[in-house]
Amino acid sequence: xxxxxxxxxxxxxxxxxxxxxFKERHPEFVxxxxxxxxxxxxxxxxxxxAERDMVYRCIVYTAKTLTELGHDVIIDATGNMxxxxxxxxxxxxDFAEVYLKCSVSECRRRERLRRETHAAPRDIYEKGxxxxxxxxxxxxxxxPLNPEVLIDTEVTDIEGAVRIMEAVLKYR
Numbered sequence: 001x002x003x004x005x006x007x008x009x010x011x012x013x014x015x016x017x018x019x020x021x022f023k024e025r026h027p028e029f030v031x032x033x034x035x036x037x038x039x040x041x042x043x044x045x046x047x048x049x050a051e052r053d054m055v056y057r058c059i060v061y062t063a064k065t066l067t068e069l070g071h072d073v074i075i076d077a078t079g080n081m082x083x084x085x086x087x088x089x090x091x092x093x094d095f096a097e098v099y100l101k102c103s104v105s106e107c108r109r110r111e112r113l114r115r116e117t118h119a120a121p122r123d124i125y126e127k128g129x130x131x132x133x134x135x136x137x138x139x140x141x142x143x144p145l146n147p148e149v150l151i152d153t154e155v156t157d158i159e160g161a162v163r164i165m166e167a168v169l170k171y172r
Contacts, residue, residue, distance in 0.1 A: 002067040004092045005029075005169065006075040006085055009100030010141055012107030012114070014153040018100060018161045019076035025162060030066050032059055034077035056084035064091045080135035082142040098165055099147040106154050 007015045023031045038045055038055050056079060063073045079085045089095045135141040149168045151161045
């Protein structure tokens with residue numbers, strides 16, 4: 001049965017890096033990146049609550065459809081509200097949540113050092129100081145209650161994170 005894995009965590013926690021490393025080792029997975037989807041669905045995003053709800057519902061629907069077509073899926077998305085991740089859990093039969101836990105201070109540090117390799121908005125934490133809706137800063141980030149995988153990315157490197165994911169998901 002095709003599966004969907006949602007990698008969640010604060011901006012800068014390592015979601016895209018871990019998702020790409022996992023995809024490299026498992027090329028059969030389709031990688032859905034929220035940052036790319038958002039640019040198509042909302043070319044001039046406002047990041048309002050209604051807009052966020054719509055784009056997260058889009059990514060859940062896309063993942064559901066891909067699994068129904070026989071594809072394994074990785075979702076690379078903050079998903080700051082638990083209800084969006086729970087929606088995916090409800091509609092995708094083989095679903096797993098991977099939570100990359102990382103402090104806001106470490107995420108801020110990483111974001112300052114981030115290269116232009118992702119579609120993620122630049123200087124997100126600086127924008128948060130100006131009132132931009134930033135998960136974990138100006139809008140809530142609801143941590144998963146029972147993720148299938150929890151990885152502390154302040155102490156676990158990329159390779160270790162991928163291996164932990166593989167080990168846990170192997171026995172599901």
